Structure formats: C-alpha cells, structure tokens
Amino acid sequence: EPEVTQTPSHQVTQMGQEVILRCVPISNHLYFYWYRQILGQKVEFLVSFYNNEISEKSEIFDDQFSVERPDGSNFTLKIRSTKLEDSAMYFCASRTPSGSYEQYFGPGTRLTVT
C-alpha cells in the first residue's frame, strides 16, 4: 500500500542552523501539508501546498519557514535559523485527489534544537 515517507527520522541541530526536512508524498496526491507536534501538545497545522504554491499557512509559519517541491516526488520544509522552540515532531501529509479527501500522514521527523 502506498505511504508517505519522511527523512530523516531524527535530526539534531544547533540553534541558528538551517534544517531541511524531506517528505515523499503518495504519488498521485496533489495536496501536501506540514504539521508539527511539540512534546505534550496538540498537532498543529503549519502549511498546505497545491499546484506549486502555498494555499494556506498558519501564524506559526513565519518568514523562517519555507516549503518547496523541488522535483516530481519530494516535498521539503526548510527552517532557516532554528530556535529552541522549533524542537518538535514534524509530520508531512498528502491528500487523496478525489473521493474521501483523506489525509495520509508520514511517520514524522523528530527535530531537536540544542
């Protein structure tokens, strides 16, 4: 069964460094999403992406964040200058193009900023 994959599973970085989190959505999906979950808190929406542009973003998704679909398969989230409070689990999701419009989630990347 097709699934969303994410790499790396765990990333440790120093404050102020740039990180790129990578996702491979399910191949025939057209909508892509990033969510994050700070330890012990709710899963929060960051951004949605469709037709090579951002369709919606939350107030969390400030100028330090960017998303890109560099080729036909990858979908990336870049954090330009990481802060301690960016430490969280980051989930990528993609949505079926028709029918139920169900979102399928990847296993997540745990980002630790030291």
Added chain:
Amino acid sequence: KQEVTQIPAALSVPEGENLVLNCSFTDSAIYNLQWFRQDPGKGLTSLLLIQSSQREQTSGRLNASLDKSSGRSTLYIAASQPGDSATYLCAVKSTVGGKLIFGQGTELSVKP
C-alpha cells in the same frame, strides 16, 4: 475559530471492556472528521474518516459516530485489548482542501 476538545484526557480500562472516546468541536460546518491512533513517539495512523453527510463508520472493532449539529463525535472500541493502548486523536476539516484541526487526544491504557 474551530476548536476541538477530547474528553477524557486519559483512560485506563481492563482488557475486554467496551469503551467510548469523545470528541467535540465548536463549529458544526465541517467537511469531514478523522480519528487517528498515535503510539508513543510515532506517527499518526488514520483509523476512520466520517464525511459530514454520514452518521457513522465502522472498521473491525471500531465504530465512529458523528452528530454534526451538536458538534460531537464518538469512537467506540469493542472488546478492548492491550494492543489498543495508544493515544487517540480526532481532527476536523472545514473545507475540501483545508487543514485538519486536532484535539489534544485521549491516552488509552488497556490493562491485561
């Protein structure tokens, strides 16, 4: 602004018991509602999705109901097993392409 609340925050039951998890949302204008399972430190596994026009969905021992007008959904787990121990999240979507808004989850522990 849509808000999703799940009660209880934690639940511990003996194996074999039937149980109900609750989810409420403040804006009844939803497109669909999904129930997820999350194991500690892991990703989100979709369990059931209910469209706004549906009243319930079933998968194996799981049954999810939706009462859009009252802003409530329940997840019923029959004959619980220790392997059901996990956090259960509900999430609502207000538009076709839109974001999911999550509740804080119910942490379920099923004791052998």
